[in-house]
Amino acid sequence: MLTCSILSVSAIKHALPNWLKQIFADKNNGSLAFDHIELSFSVMALTRHTMTTLSDVTIIGGGIIGLLTARECLLAGLSVTVMDKGQMGQESSWAGGGILLPLYPWRQAEAISQLVMHSLTLYPALIEELNIASGIDPECVVSGMLITKNPDIEAALAWCTEHAIANSTPPESLIASLTTAALNPLWLPEIRQVRNPRLLQAVQADLKLKGVSFITDCELIDLQVQQRRVQSIFTTTGRYAVKTVILTTGAWTGGLWQRLFPVQTFSPPIIHPIKGQMLLFDTKPKMLLPIVLDEAHYLIPRLDGKILVGSTVERCDFNKNTDTETKAQLTDFAQQLFPALRQYPIINHWAGLRPGTEQGIPYIALHPELENLSINAGHFRNGLAMAPASAQLLVDLLLKRAPKIALDPYQFNCPH
């Protein structure tokens, strides 16, 4: 009976296999009105015989943060299982733009710059290794970034100097094809972008070759905790015994945490979904060379001539719908800034859910009370730019290795 005293009834309902749900439904004229005692015996009988033990590390959430955290664990000699409620790499990490620099980084917390700068040093080797192992090129290219309007140019230049980011006023040729009232325009010639859907494919292929187990369509519902440890997890496909659990559940982390820990003894992670809509134009290669940031919106040219237009920042309730009004606004922005786009079709319009924290600082921390649970989530607008360093830092924490950057800003008791 121990199991049922710890789990919520709704968690158990989800964890039951469909055949058992059907038995309960049939007994209750189609409704899943459970009798607690009856349920307890059934679940005990079920789980006692079917529980399997997962790898050294179980990672919940297969976005870029989960996948690179898995890779970092593997490289440290640990076996890893990654579990996702859907398919791997299909949520925010797929939807994002892949600019490897925050927008106006000098207006953001230094804790973000720290992770981004360290990631920029890790990316070249990571991309080369992924390319060789998987045969998939994530197209991590130096396209440079042109920022057209900088009312706070002194702060921008000071930030570039502090972080050794090359900069200059843009050559006339870069601005010539654009229509904008530039104000102190800034050219950052060494900024990179990565083609995030390809990066996700390359990491998955690499992890498969390295022996990671993937479990898809499997949602974490609840934890069984005993003696300050997570002993097992309850999911929509069954119960698994676990050794170490890492939550990399992106925009879902805030709500999930509240369900897992309804009684909090310390500040829980505050992470909300923030929707971003993007458009895709199909143009010719090299029509536009740099990433262009013009006030709140940007254009990202891919190598094959596709140009992404982003993005919106909308508080939402896990709703990934797109709307025609936003499509019109993004289209207007793009065609006014870069009139050549009027000749080319829009071939896609999508939305993703960013894991929004108030300042954009992620939680990279061990659970203060449970020995084997940690979190790597809340990267908001810069998850791709921060992912390699964020994964490394979490594994530094787990294995008690000396961290490359200061840990404090990412802990539960700091503002995020």
Ligand SMILES: Cc1cc2nc3c(=O)[nH]c(=O)nc-3n(C[C@H](O)[C@H](O)[C@H](O)COP(=O)(O)OP(=O)(O)OC[C@H]3O[C@@H](n4cnc5c(N)ncnc54)[C@H](O)[C@@H]3O)c2cc1C
């Ligand atoms: C429009 C847009 C543009 C962006 N542009 C950029 C950019 O240019 N540069 C940049 O660096 N960042 C950008 N971002 C932000 C970046 O995409 C995110 O910060 C990053 O993808 C977060 O990664 P993640 O792995 O935490 O989340 P996700 O990729 O969302 O992955 C979380 C995973 O957890 C799974 N999951 C959730 N709950 C459960 C559960 N209970 N059980 C099992 N699995 C679960 C989900 O299914 C999902 O696959 C952009 C985002 C958007 C939406």
